[in-house]
Amino acid sequence: MRRRPNSRPNGPLSVIRSIARWLLAGLLVFAGLSHLFWARRGYRIVVPDWVEQVTPLDKDAVVVASGAAEVLLGAAVVGLPRERRRVGALVAAFFVAVFPGNVHQWRTGRPAPLMRSDRARFIRLFLQPVLVAWALWSTAPVTPDAAAPARRR
Incomplete structure (x- = not known):
């Protein structure tokens, strides 16, 4: 049976990636909501002091903006399947962008x-x-060849 070019592979790798994607989306949405609501005050501590000097935002605005970004990115991970690869790159870039805050928190x-x-x-x-x-x-996309088990000739 031939697979249509636009059909999605249903192999085990595809299922594992799908579960990982949903877990990532859940983590992002949960973290974003915590930034916006119950842990907002605590996260201001993580924002380095220099951020207020190089941006027009205060620490609270940075926490709110990062929380909103996390919620939107989490929704996009599962809500925009045609843009999945780009959204993944944006999520990765976001994680890189917040790393200085993690270093600041560790150092202080x-x-x-x-x-x-x-x-x-x-x-x-x-x-x-x-x-x-x-x-x-x-x-990342799962190609039909990568999702199918290796066949012997």
């Missing part, structure tokens, strides 16, 4: 939501590349 030792110890803040630095890879991998 300031507690923030879920980051109350030096160890947690240090581990968070190594989690960021994992998030970048997760965003890129889970939104």
Whole structure:
């Protein structure tokens, strides 16, 4: 049976990527909502002081903007399937863009939501590349050849 060119592969890799994509979307939406509501005050600590000097935004505005961006990116991960690869690149870029805040928090030792110890803040630095890879991998296209098991001739 021939596969139509625009049909999606349904192999195990496709299912795993789909689950990873939905989990990523959920993480982004949850984190974004926390920035907008219950943890908003705590996240202002993470914003480096220099951000107010190089942008017209204060720390609270940065937290709100990043929270809104996370919610929108999370929705886009699952809501824009034709733009999946680009959205994945945007999510990865977002994770890179917020990394200076993670470094700032680690260097200053300031507690923030879920980051109350030096160890947690240090581990968070190594989690960021994992998030970048997760965003890129889970939104990458699965080709029919990659999804199909290898066949012997």
